[in-house]
Structures are given as C-alpha cells and as structure tokens.
Amino acid sequence: MVWAESVPRVWRERAKKYRLLGGKCPACGSVVYPHRQVCPYCGSEGLQLVELPRKGRVISYTVIRHPPSDFVGKEPYVVAIVELEGGARVLAQLTDVKPEEVREGMEVEAVFRRYREQSPDGIIEYGIKFRPAH
Amino acid sequence: MKFSMNVGIAGYGAYVPIYRIRAAEVARVWGSGEEEPVREKSVPGLDEDSLTMAYEAAREALEMSGVERSEVGAVLVGSESPPYAVKPSATVIAEALGLTPRVVAIDMEFACKAGTTAMILAAGLVASGAIKHGLAIGTDNAQARPGDELEYTAGAGAAAYLVSGDGDRLLAVLEYAYSYVTDTPDFWRREGERYPRHAYRFTGAPAYFNHIVGAAKGLMEEAGLKPSDFDYVVFHQPNVKFPLRAAQMLGFKPEQVKPGLLSGEIGNTYAAASLIGLARVLDAAKPNQRILVVSFGSGAGSDAISLVTTENVGKKKSSLERLLSRKVYVDYGLYAKMKGILRVA
Numbered sequence: 001m002v003w004a005e006s007v008p009r010v011w012r013e014r015a016k017k018y019r020l021l022g023g024k025c026p027a028c029g030s031v032v033y034p035h036r037q038v039c040p041y042c043g044s045e046g047l048q049l050v051e052l053p054r055k056g057r058v059i060s061y062t063v064i065r066h067p068p069s070d071f072v073g074k075e076p077y078v079v080a081i082v083e084l085e086g087g088a089r090v091l092a093q094l095t096d097v098k099p100e101e102v103r104e105g106m107e108v109e110a111v112f113r114r115y116r117e118q119s120p121d122g123i124i125e126y127g128i129k130f131r132p133a134h
Numbered sequence: 135m136k137f138s139m140n141v142g143i144a145g146y147g148a149y150v151p152i153y154r155i156r157a158a159e160v161a162r163v164w165g166s167g168e169e170e171p172v173r174e175k176s177v178p179g180l181d182e183d184s185l186t187m188a189y190e191a192a193r194e195a196l197e198m199s200g201v202e203r204s205e206v207g208a209v210l211v212g213s214e215s216p217p218y219a220v221k222p223s224a225t226v227i228a229e230a231l232g233l234t235p236r237v238v239a240i241d242m243e244f245a246c247k248a249g250t251t252a253m254i255l256a257a258g259l260v261a262s263g264a265i266k267h268g269l270a271i272g273t274d275n276a277q278a279r280p281g282d283e284l285e286y287t288a289g290a291g292a293a294a295y296l297v298s299g300d301g302d303r304l305l306a307v308l309e310y311a312y313s314y315v316t317d318t319p320d321f322w323r324r325e326g327e328r329y330p331r332h333a334y335r336f337t338g339a340p341a342y343f344n345h346i347v348g349a350a351k352g353l354m355e356e357a358g359l360k361p362s363d364f365d366y367v368v369f370h371q372p373n374v375k376f377p378l379r380a381a382q383m384l385g386f387k388p389e390q391v392k393p394g395l396l397s398g399e400i401g402n403t404y405a406a407a408s409l410i411g412l413a414r415v416l417d418a419a420k421p422n423q424r425i426l427v428v429s430f431g432s433g434a435g436s437d438a439i440s441l442v443t444t445e446n447v448g449k450k451k452s453s454l455e456r457l458l459s460r461k462v463y464v465d466y467g468l469y470a471k472m473k474g475i476l477r478v479a
C-alpha cells in the first residue's frame with residue numbers, strides 16, 4: 001500500500017487524532033470513540049462530546065512485521081484495541097514496549113507521539129498511542 | 135526584575151523518555167581516554183521529538199494545576215530542536231491540549247536557555263494582567279555529531295510550568311528574576327546544518343561560568359539574598375562537574391545542588407535541563423523553602439529565578455521519579471537508529 005500524501009486529511013482529523021474525544025449516548029449510556037452522531041448500539045442521535053479517560057487495557061493486538069510503505073523502519077510494532085476506563089474502545093499503536101512483552105489485559109495509558117512523516121519534506125502526523133502504564 | 139504582583143507556579147510536569155544509553159557504550163564505539171562526563175543519558179524513542187515530549191510535560195502541568203483550559207492564555211515553547219524548521223510546535227501542543235484558538239502561542243529559541251526565558255515572559259504576561267495563566271515549556275532532543283564529545287551528554291527531555299497569578303493555586307511564588315546575556319560564540323548551528331559546532335575554549339570560563347555566576351550574583355545583589363538563604367539551587371547541567379563547580383564559585387554547598395542535579399542519569403536535556411532539575415526539587419520541597427534556578431544557553435546567557443514554596447507544595451508530585459526509574463538500555467546501533475543517525479529509506 002502506498003500512502004497518498006494529504007494535508008487536508010490530517011488537518012480535518014487533528015482533533016480526533018490528538019485528543020481522546022468520544023461520544024456518550026444519552027439513551028443507552030454507551031461511550032464510543034471517536035465521537036459520531038448516531039449511537040452504534042441503539043441508534044439514538046445526539047451523542048454528547050466527552051473527553052475520555054487516558055487509561056485502559058489491551059483487549060487484543062497484532063504485531064506488524066511487514067508495514068505499509070509509510071511505516072517502513074518502524075517495524076516491528078504493535079496495533080491494539082484498547083478498552084478505556086468507561087468502556088470506549090480505541091484502535092491505536094502501542095509504544096515503548098517490545099512486541100513480545102504485550103499481553104491481553106495489559107494496563108496502558110495514552111501518550112502523544114509521531115505517527116508518520118508523509119515524506120522527508122512533507123508534514124509530520126501526530127496522534128495518540130498507548131504505552132504500558134507501570 | 136521583580137514582578138508587580140504575586141505570580142508563581144500552579145502546576146508543573148516533567149518528561150524523560152524510557153530509553154538510556156550508557157556513556158561507556160558511546161566510549162566503546164568512539165573511544166575515549168578521558169573520564170565520561172555523565173554515567174548515562176536519555177534517548178528519545180523513534181516516535182518522539184521535542185514536540186511530543188513538551189506535550190507530555192505540559193499536560194501534566196495543566197492537570198496538576200486544575201486550571202480550566204479556557205483560562206490558559208499562553209503557550210510558550212522554548213527549544214533548539216523543533217521538528218520543523220518552519221511551522222510552530224506551540225500550535226500543535228495547544229491544539230492537542232485543547233487550548234486553541236484563543237491563546238498566545240510561540241516557539242522560542244536560545245540554545246539551552248529558552249525554557250527559563252519562557253517562564254519569565256509568561257510571568258510578565260500574568261503579572262501585567264494580560265492573561266490569567268500561561269504555560270512555559272523547555273524541551274529538547276539534543277543533537278550531536280557522532281563521535282563529538284557532546285555525544286556523551288546530548289539527551290532528551292521536557293519540563294513545563296503553569297504560571298499563574300491565582301494566589302490560592304500557587305505552590306511556589308516567583309520572587310525575582312535576573313537575566314545576564316552577552317554575544318559569546320561558544321556553540322552554534324547554521325541553517326541547514328545537521329549538527330552544531332562548538333568552540334572548546336569558550337565552553338568553560340567565558341561562557342558557562344561567566345553567565346551563570348553573573349546572573350546568580352546579579353539576582354542575589356538585587357534581591358538582598360545570599361547563598362545561605364536558599365534551600366536548593368539548580369544550575370544548567372551540561373555535565374555533572376560544571377554545576378558543582380559553579381556552586382563552589384558562588385558559595386553554595388553541594389547539598390544545595392545535588393537534589394536538582396540529574397545530568398549524570400539523563401545527560402544534558404538543553405532547554406529542559408534546569409527546569410527538570412527544578413521539578414525534582416519541587417517534588418521534594420517543603421513549604422516556605424527558597425529555590426534558585428540558573429539556566430545557561432550558549433550564544434550566550436543565563437536567567438536566574440528565585441522562588442519561594444507555599445503551603446501547596448508537595449500536595450501533588452510530578453511523574454518524574456517514575457520516569458527516571460523506568461529505563462530500557464539501548465546499544466549504540468539502536469541509539470543511532472533512534473537519533474536518526476542511521477536513516478532508513
């Protein structure tokens with residue numbers, strides 16, 4: 001896969017990538033990430049914008065050993081589904097950890113890191129990752 | 135300088151990456167007949183830079199203060215290693231902290247001194263009544279030419295201070311500040327050059343010691359204070375020896391210096407160095423103690439700042455001790471990859 005350089009995409013997504021802004025359903029109380037208009041659990045509208053807790057645990061994960069071209073040089077790295085306190089689930093990279101050290105149930109906390117450089121003279125994309133909480 | 139109203143620190147944060155390289159490992163590759171200037175230094179991970187470290191320290195400072203985001207009027211980022219040559223780090227940090235758009239945001243550069251100058255300017259904005267609270271940050275991922283003696287010490291870290299005029303929130307009051315600068319060509323990096331150069335004959339007496347001593351003495355004379363009036367003193371720390379020698383020259387005892395002296399464990403974190411030292415001291419300080427902080431930046435200048443702690447100090451601590459104890463050692467090969475000395479594609 002070759003990543004298409006897109007500055008407008010990065011700009012549009014910055015709030016969602018930089019901050020754990022989720023939605024809380026007024027009807028069923030579910031918390032989802034990222035924020036959206038319609039609750040995926042009950043179909044209600046008008047989800048409230050909430051800043052999510054920064055701590056959670058790894059629900060499942062996969063080790064990327066053959067990354068897409070824009071992540072070459074970063075392998076091996078881990079992509080995980082993290083369940084935050086309160087229940088919202090976030091798909092994100094883990095950092096400051098070796099793949100063989102990752103476990104399901106591992107406690108993690110959010111950090112702000114570099115995700116990719118679009119090219120040596122292109123923009124740098126930043127966003128939320130998770131590291132072990134110990 | 136004395137600020138016209140009560141201004142001080144309502145929260146602080148420090149950040150040091152998890153990775154370390156031992157000076158002995160650098161010496162293994164490049165050889166050295168001399169004693170190493172530090173035991174080990176911090177190394178940023180592949181996905182870290184001065185901006186991400188600044189964010190972590192600033193988030194901690196903001197959380198410790200309990201200040202509402204909408205009331206933070208300034209984000210001043212002092213660094214000599216921003217990820218972009220042109221495009222501010224301050225806007226990304228402000229956006230990620232949820233402080234945009236109504237905020238004064240600026241990147242500042244003065245080698246290792248920009249962090250303390252950010253603190254003085256934030257205090258000025260607060261004391262003038264222009265803003266209620268401001269964030270002052272020092273952050274660096276220091277670069278050194280492979281094999282250069284600076285490579286033993288060029289570290290990575292950040293510290294951030296929430297400067298405030300809200301008396302009930304303050305955990306330390308900024309008493310006095312004194313800046314001392316001259317045109318001294320001890321260290322520089324030209325546009326487009328990857329690594330800095332330095333003039334050895336200038337790194338000691340005319341640069342570091344002249345400015346540190348000048349600023350510290352200037353502050354003490356203006357404020358009517360003497361070394362024994364301070365419980366702690368934190369100097370810029372390019373290695374372990376220089377701050378101890380500066381203390382001796384000024385009449386401070388090693389016990390006043392050592393609590394805030396971290397260069398032996400994390401190296402020289404440049405614009406963050408004296409401010410991480412101050413965070414260490416604030417984590418240990420008791421109410422009504424006096425602290426002197428003196429930065430040094432090549433080019434050259436020093437800021438001396440004296441602070442007095444309040445009853446609020448120690449109620450909350452930074453995560454610094456935890457970050458200092460969490461260490462993963464890397465060898466020179468992995469270090470070279472992390473520092474971008476080895477490049478892929």
Ligand SMILES: [Zn+2]
Nearest residue numbers: 025028039042
């Ligand atoms: Zn629902």
